[in-house]
Amino acid sequence: MPDDLKVKLLESYDFLSERESLDYLSLKCPPNDLVEFLTNLRDQYNFNMLIDVSGVDWNDEAVRFSVIYHLYSTIEHQYIRITSDCLNNEMPEMPSVVKIWQAADWHERENFDMFGIKFIDHPNLKRILMWDDYPYYPLRKEFPLAGIEVDLPSSEIAEVTGAKVKSAPMMGGPFHSNPKGFMSDNEPRARDQSWTEQREKPNCN
Amino acid sequence: MPIESEISIGDSAKKSVEFASEINGERMEINVGPSHPSTHGVLRLMVELDGEVVTKCDPVIGYLHRGDEKIAENMTYNQFIPYTDRLDYIAPLANNVAYAIAVEKLADITIPPRCQAIRVICCELARLSSHLLGVGVYAMDTGALTVFMYTFTERERLYSLFEELTGARFTTSYTRIGGVARDIPEGWLGKVKNTLNKIEATLEEVDNLLTRNKIFYDRTVGIGVISKEDALSWGLTGPNLRATGIDFDLRKDKPYCGYEQYDFDVPVGSTGDSYDRYLVRMEELRQSIRIVNQAIDKMPDGLWYAEDAKKIFPPPKGKILSSMEELIQNFMIVTEGPQMQPGEVYFEAENPKGSLGFFIVSKGGGVPYRLKIRAPSFCNLSILSHLLKGCMVGDIPVILGSLDFVLGECDR
Numbered sequence: 115m116p117d118d119l120k121v122k123l124l125e126s127y128d129f130l131s132e133r134e135s136l137d138y139l140s141l142k143c144p145p146n147d148l149v150e151f152l153t154n155l156r157d158q159y160n161f162n163m164l165i166d167v168s169g170v171d172w173n174d175e176a177v178r179f180s181v182i183y184h185l186y187s188t189i190e191h192q193y194i195r196i197t198s199d200c201l202n203n204e205m206p207e208m209p210s211v212v213k214i215w216q217a218a219d220w221h222e223r224e225n226f227d228m229f230g231i232k233f234i235d236h237p238n239l240k241r242i243l244m245w246d247d248y249p250y251y252p253l254r255k256e257f258p259l260a261g262i263e264v265d266l267p268s269s270e271i272a273e274v275t276g277a278k279v280k281s282a283p284m285m286g287g288p289f290h291s292n293p294k295g296f297m298s299d300n301e302p303r304a305r306d307q308s309w310t311e312q313r314e315k316p317n318c319n
Numbered sequence: 320m321p322i323e324s325e326i327s328i329g330d331s332a333k334k335s336v337e338f339a340s341e342i343n344g345e346r347m348e349i350n351v352g353p354s355h356p357s358t359h360g361v362l363r364l365m366v367e368l369d370g371e372v373v374t375k376c377d378p379v380i381g382y383l384h385r386g387d388e389k390i391a392e393n394m395t396y397n398q399f400i401p402y403t404d405r406l407d408y409i410a411p412l413a414n415n416v417a418y419a420i421a422v423e424k425l426a427d428i429t430i431p432p433r434c435q436a437i438r439v440i441c442c443e444l445a446r447l448s449s450h451l452l453g454v455g456v457y458a459m460d461t462g463a464l465t466v467f468m469y470t471f472t473e474r475e476r477l478y479s480l481f482e483e484l485t486g487a488r489f490t491t492s493y494t495r496i497g498g499v500a501r502d503i504p505e506g507w508l509g510k511v512k513n514t515l516n517k518i519e520a521t522l523e524e525v526d527n528l529l530t531r532n533k534i535f536y537d538r539t540v541g542i543g544v545i546s547k548e549d550a551l552s553w554g555l556t557g558p559n560l561r562a563t564g565i566d567f568d569l570r571k572d573k574p575y576c577g578y579e580q581y582d583f584d585v586p587v588g589s590t591g592d593s594y595d596r597y598l599v600r601m602e603e604l605r606q607s608i609r610i611v612n613q614a615i616d617k618m619p620d621g622l623w624y625a626e627d628a629k630k631i632f633p634p635p636k637g638k639i640l641s642s643m644e645e646l647i648q649n650f651m652i653v654t655e656g657p658q659m660q661p662g663e664v665y666f667e668a669e670n671p672k673g674s675l676g677f678f679i680v681s682k683g684g685g686v687p688y689r690l691k692i693r694a695p696s697f698c699n700l701s702i703l704s705h706l707l708k709g710c711m712v713g714d715i716p717v718i719l720g721s722l723d724f725v726l727g728e729c730d731r
Contacts, residue, residue, distance in 0.1 A: 136662040137424060162551050165667070168678050168691035184665055184678065184693075188551070188565060191572040193665065217554030220701040228388075243381035243730060252389055259393045261386075 167221035357716035360726030395656025410445035417668035421677035449671030460720035498624025543718035557673030563591035593721035656685020
């Protein structure tokens with residue numbers, strides 16, 4: 115069945131290309147055709163649920179940000195994975211699919227929050243997990259695991275007390291082994307070695 | 320807008336419209352949460368009221384955001400298992416199983432039947448534990464305090480079973496990639512059967528207390544109605560989706576862990592209101608008991624871990640100390656993590672709250688390049704602003720209770 119579907123989809127839409135996958139049918143769709151294609155998938159191919167929208171930061175590859183949609187059909191009982199690459203690496207953008215599935219509302223807000231991908235025509239694109247004035251996009255690859263010191267969410271308190279949101283302590287944190295020396299030297303499991311207590315913080319803007 | 324003192328007769332209709340809109344304009348904003356008993360955690364609702372009627376609701380989440388997805392990118396596959404306990408902390412065993420199966424899909428490991436049966440028992444006990452709490456606090460939200468005491472007593476029994484099985488009452492971390500941490504203890508299955516009998520008796524009592532209770536009935540029937548179309552559009556899963564009448568259960572549709580061998584029914588609702596969601600949960604409790612009883616009766620012999628998962632488990636301790644090869648292998652698995660093939664996998668399990676999905680992007684090596692957690696509570700809550708519009712203020716706790724969410728999973 116998925117093979118029939120793959121052939122049929124690739125024949126009907128010439129902008130599609132196949133992607134490697136270990137499980138479900140995975141297709142790649144350019145962002146300009148995404149809304150039309152997903153609408154057709156819902157209306158003609160019974161993919162009636164948007165299960166998940168997940169951004170990926172490919173770091174230093176040619177295309178830096180992708181958005182991956184997982185659809186599910188409650189009628190055919192099958193999944194499909196649609197990937198769409200953001201054309202601009204500096205200001206990633208993607209058309210919003212809220213008009214097709216309301217579920218996309220919070221999913222897209224989350225990806226905006228975590229990756230800074232701007233979803234065009236989203237009705238209410240603002241941060242969802244972090245607070246509104248938070249300056250960084252935490253799931254981008256250059257963002258350090260420990261976080262970066264920023265102002266408190268409530269600016270009035272921050273102005274009076276000068277209190278800050280501190281970074282997580284990496285020494286004695288989740289990767290605790292030996293409290294002496296550089297974290298990266300004595301804890302090989304901690305993959306994020308971009309910043310330790312002694313090294314400079316990276317620029318995440 | 321000021322009301323003009325002079326009212327011209329010809330314009331009376333227009334004036335009354337203006338006057339009415341002005342009364343309408345007087346709205347009150349109230350803030351529910353983040354620490355409020357009816358929000359079951361740290362959910363905050365910014366509610367706009369016109370009298371008693373909710374005109375707008377803006378849920379604010381993220382108070383429990385810990386960055387689990389970022390953490391996952393920085394540790395090996397094995398190390399992330401304890402973090403899955405903290406997603407839906409009412410049913411940690413089910414989360415453990417969902418994560419383990421997702422990674423096993425990437426590693427291409429087949430699980431022996433005994434391990435699968437153990438996992439099924441774990442998942443269903445977790446479902447019992449979650450739904451018992453869900454029904455209990457839901458009844459409490461509607462004013463029936465007794466039920467909560469009854470169901471919590473049963474949860475204590477379940478916790479004691481978890482403790483005997485995993486060593487921990489709450490954060491179990493029981494599964495391993497390629498198996499479970501240890502075999503079931505001797506005599507444990509008998510204790511499970513015993514406990515299930517007690518739970519069944521309690522369910523009978525809860526049924527008598529709630530199902531035909533006039534007060535409970537009046538507070539829940541017709542409140543928070545979700546239509547089939549809305550439920551699909553908002554991506555609802557689990558009991559909340561089934562209550563609308565859609566027969567969606569991944570245990571039946573996409574069987575994993577050998578669920579196809581067990582005989583059970585998937586309860587569905589008819590109207591999708593708060594009362595239906597309660598009924599669906601009650602019936603799922605009974606079906607879970609059925610599944611566990613079958614799994615215990617048919618418990619196969621054999622190993623509780625996959626033998627072909629040699630790349631994932633560290634070698635036996637005796638061999639590490641005597642053989643160079645095994646020592647190196649142990650060192651590599653502990654420091655670098657189990658080596659996985661590059662690729663993308665997505666796996667969803669039918670958890671108590673809905674479909675918990677893990678999307679893993681691997682570039683090879685022992686660390687996921689990206690791990691996305693599709694949390695059912697996150698999707699179930701996204702319908703709130705639509706659902707609460709037009710409800711009475713007093714119905715907010717009822718609707719929240721009926722949706723049965725966990726913020727640890729929602730915020731991740």
